[in-house]
Amino acid sequence: MPRIAKLNKTEMAARLSNVFQENGYEGASMAMLAGAAELSKASLYHHFPNGKKDMADKVLAHAGARLQKYVLAPLNGKDTPEKRLANSFEGVAQYYEGDVPFCLMNSLLVGEGKALFQQQINTAVGMWQAGLERAYLEMGLATEEAERKARSRLVAIQGSLVLCRVENSRAPLEECLQAFK
8 A cells, every 4th residue: 555645746746856856867766755755665656657757747736837927927927128137136045945946857868868858948938038028128138139148048047056056055146046137
């Protein structure tokens, strides 16, 4: 008989997400995932019949909903483009939570995960870049400059996340976002 989950679905997704963020798709073993979910492997399969792929899909959907709430939705608000950008960058700080923030999308694109999740992740990043570009266009930037600035913001954020891992600190992300103000 499967063990009853002690965690609700949101808590379970967050715990599983941590395993995928820190280890990538291939590096996340069933033992690690079961331990994080506080379930036996058999119970984990009860909740996720297709195993690790189901878990990663659930985690990616949860992350996508958070990205939408904290980062993308503010870009589509009714405020001025400057305020929408500021709100979105504040949302980035909330989206990448923790003392040492990790990028789930980046972690899932390593090895076997790339073939499984690249299309979904490309779509999410494309929406993020498009939202930034729209705001910069509305601020009066030419199309090429808006595209360049949006891309440079994404590059800076992702680069800061690498430094967060290297330095074992949240400071690089905070410094990056502060520079956008």
